[in-house]
Amino acid sequence: MLRILFSSLLLTTCFVGQRSHAESPGEQAMQQLLDRDAVVIPLWPDEEAASKQTQKVPADTVGDSKSGKPAISNVTEPSMILFAPPAGVEATGTTILFAPGGGYGRLSLPNAVDICHWAGAIGAHCAVLKYRVPRAADDPGHRVPLSDAQRAVRLLRTGAADLGIDANKIIMIGSSAGGHLAFNLANNHGESTYAAQDATDTISARPDAVVLMYPAYLTQPTESLTADPHLHLDQLSPERTPPTLMTVTRSDKFTWGAVNTMLQLRQAKVPAELHVYPEGGHGGCFDKYPLMEFVRPAARFLKDQGLFTEAMQHESNAFLDRLEATFLKRRVGQQEVSKTETVKLAATKSDAEVHPSDWTEGDRQLAALRKPAPEIISIWPGDGKRDDDPAAALQEELPQRPDGLVRITNVSRPTIHVWRPAHPDGRAVVIFPGGAYNALAAEHEGTQIAQWLCDQGITAFVTKYRVPRRDGLDKHAVALQDAQRAIRLVRGRADAFNIDPQQIGVLGFSAGGNLAALTVHHSDRQSYPPADSIDAVRADPDFAILIYPAYLTAEDTADGLDPMIQPLKSSQDYPPLYLAVAADDRFAPDSLHYLLHLHRAKVPAELHVYASGGHGKGLRESGGPFAQWTRSCARWLADLQNGTTNVIVEGSR
Structure with a gap:
């Protein structure tokens, strides 16, 4: 050379000392x-x-x-x-x-x-x-x-x-x-x-x-x-x-x-x-x-x-x-086999579907966002309310947002909205919108996310869980009941939903991200008395996606985590997790401290902290750099499905 x-x-400079010997x-x-x-x-x-x-x-x-x-x-x-x-x-x-x-x-x-x-x-x-x-x-x-x-x-x-x-x-x-x-x-x-x-x-x-x-x-x-x-x-x-x-x-x-x-x-x-x-x-x-x-x-x-x-x-x-x-490209053949094997069930409707005449005002507003309207499933049997709910008499309200997006509160009859993709691949995600456990940002953190998932072949379930917080109960008590029941319903009726019962994940935003984490950390805890045979089905998610999750930390604990984030027995008890947050979000430290918990537990986890984007943006471009989370998450979901993580690329040099 x-x-x-x-x-x-x-x-041209004062630089001196050019080396004279060979390189x-x-x-x-x-x-x-x-x-x-x-x-x-x-x-x-x-x-x-x-x-x-x-x-x-x-x-x-x-x-x-x-x-x-x-x-x-x-x-x-x-x-x-x-x-x-x-x-x-x-x-x-x-x-x-x-x-x-x-x-x-x-x-x-x-x-x-x-x-x-x-x-x-x-x-x-x-x-x-x-x-x-x-x-x-x-x-x-x-x-x-x-x-x-x-x-x-x-x-x-x-x-x-x-x-x-x-x-x-x-x-x-x-x-x-x-x-x-x-x-x-x-x-x-x-x-x-x-x-x-x-x-x-x-x-x-x-x-x-x-x-x-x-x-x-x-x-x-x-x-x-x-x-x-x-x-x-x-x-x-x-x-x-x-x-x-x-x-x-x-x-x-x-x-x-x-x-x-x-x-x-x-x-x-x-x-x-x-x-x-x-x-x-x-x-x-x-x-x-x-x-x-x-x-x-x-x-x-x-x-x-x-x-x-x-x-x-x-x-x-x-x-x-x-x-x-x-x-x-070496895995294309494996991917096609996987899709062929999972998409084999008839796309039948569930016998728990709520008739339109029984929809609440929130259900109507959300259903109007898709044509044809999604199926709406009652989370609880009977009239859809729990007898032990101290706020069972609440009537749903839809507070006005400056951006006109649907927001729901006073939920006492929780439901699931089923968004079926045109070409399902067997995967399913149960979505928990955020709202500080007081309301639900059910459009930009619910139905818009459902459409994004459907575009990837994933069947989405938008969960309208109970809010606001009930007096005398932990802020997440009734929400966790609804979340566990929603996962059990989806898994228990996997055939009707045309999904694989071993590929059911959760995705939550803000308080919904906290709720998604709780479904992981309380998967072995029965948060309510069993109501029927559905409650014998396991409630742990197969993967979890936490987007700007809130309330994961507490200052007065030894490891900095909220006491509700209880360590599981072994790394095998955790599902793979994905987290994304903006650095200028006040909840960014929650995700960082939670990642260290997952690191100690040796759990496969991916975290992206973007330079800016604030809190509560969903997938909107106004989130700036944070809006890129959908790309990395889609790649993570594909890797999860195809088993392409942790691989040394042969012949790359």
């Missing part, structure tokens, strides 16, 4: 793995690099790490290995500075290759940071790697014109220890970690955004909510700290650090997102599904920050689509 010297930068083994390895020429930019003048050497060792060495992947060790002369977009791809000016992981003992190369391929596809330059490793025992706060990262950003900014990049579009991405380094730089870019070498060191080292891939060491000890003190989380601010996106898998021990950091970023009002995928352990990039999916929200997040163009986001999504297609 031909080395392209960084001579033009030498002529190092690590730099050669990166060029060979990527099969492209690179600009190699030494970080320090020769005399500065020499002063850091305590003994005569090679500049660096290349070998296999413990995991069998190529890695660079013994880095004493740090540099950046800068790759421009490949021929035929127009450069956009955006630069990705990538810090490989390796426990601060080595630098793993496969992720660097993956990120460079992605950057090239979208027209971004990619600079692989070869920072000094292994870590020194007397280097608290990893100041030596931090110095290298600071210097790297400053050099990119100083030489931006010569390199053909935008000095204000530098994004640092790091994996594992590199993720720790990226966040260390993000919040400590102004800290004095070395003596100024030249005019370059007067330039800001603040990256314009950071993306942290399963970042390590953010908390000490690892499985705690105690931040690494050297990160100075008490000084987070939108002015100091650049926009931050993190991704991790639920089973990774470093999930604790990502969750704690997200809590602190949110409190400091720093634009931030966290995307947690169900399984996959630690490590990987575009060779692991569904972890690879993180680049979709990352591209949208970076576009929102003005660092990606719409065209770059489009190309990024197309890049991911190609990767996913390579993997998913």
Whole structure:
């Protein structure tokens, strides 16, 4: 490979110390793995690099790490290995500075290759940071790697014109220890970690955004909510700290650090997102599904920050689509068999259907939202009311909303509205609208969601459960009764509904998200005296979707969770769970603390915390970034059905 010297930068800046010897083994390895020429930019003048050497060792060495992947060790002369977009791809000016992981003992190369391929596809330059490793025992706060990262950003900014990049579009991405380094730089870019070498060191080292891939060491000890003190989380601010996106898998021990950091970023009002995928352990990039999916929200997040163009986001999504297609096409045959086997029942109506003459006003309003009208099933036998309900005499009301959407309160005759898809695939979801247990947002968190599910082939059941809260009872007491009975009815009459009794999930919003969680955590508790044979059917959901769930936490408990969120006996007692919330939703901490509960219980769970969107948006576009939850949830539902999670993608490189 031909080395392209960084001579033009030498002529136009105060940068000194261009290394005269041949490129190092690590730099050669990166060029060979990527099969492209690179600009190699030494970080320090020769005399500065020499002063850091305590003994005569090679500049660096290349070998296999413990995991069998190529890695660079013994880095004493740090540099950046800068790759421009490949021929035929127009450069956009955006630069990705990538810090490989390796426990601060080595630098793993496969992720660097993956990120460079992605950057090239979208027209971004990619600079692989070869920072000094292994870590020194007397280097608290990893100041030596931090110095290298600071210097790297400053050099990119100083030489931006010569390199053909935008000095204000530098994004640092790091994996594992590199993720720790990226966040260390993000919040400590102004800290004095070395003596100024030249005019370059007067330039800001603040990256314009950071993306942290399963970042390590953010908390000490690892499985705690105690931040690494050297990160100075008490000084987070939108002015100091650049926009931050993190991704991790639920089973990774470093999930604790990502969750704690997200809590602190949110409190400091720093634009931030966290995307947690169900399984996959630690490590990987575009060779692991569904972890690879993180680049979709990352591209949208970076576009929102003005660092990606719409065209770059489009190309990024197309890049991911190609990767996913390579993997998913192997399962098309299995999917078709599954659909053939599940759609085999006659679409008959249930004998519990309520005649239109007995519909309540709320039922009429909801039924009018679909043509033809859905079947409406009474949750309880007889007149549809429970004799033990202290508010059985309530008459339904429909309070007016400013947006004109249907809202129902004073429910004493709970029902289920059955939305059948044109092409059912056997799956079913019982929907619990939100409303603080005082009313039901039954349209934008009910019927609109039912249509979205039907579009995916899923039979939906909109539950009109009892509200408001009953005096003298827990706020969720009668709602939990209705929810458990609704699940039993759906499962007990699966044949009539043309569904698989082993594929019945729940989906709830806000208070409805709390209710959905309660159906998981109280699946072995009978919340009411049995009424008939239906109550012998199991009431636990096969999967659960919690959208901006409320009331999951309590300040006066040891683990921070509401006492109603009772741990189940084993991970096998939990269904797979999906959660989504906006960072600026006041209930965002509920989802983050609940994820840690699921992490401790070793439950497959996926969580997406979007930068903004507020509370109560349903699937409306007014939710901003949060509106993207439907895409990730649809992918999660498809993965659940097809068994495509936690898979290493063969031949992806």
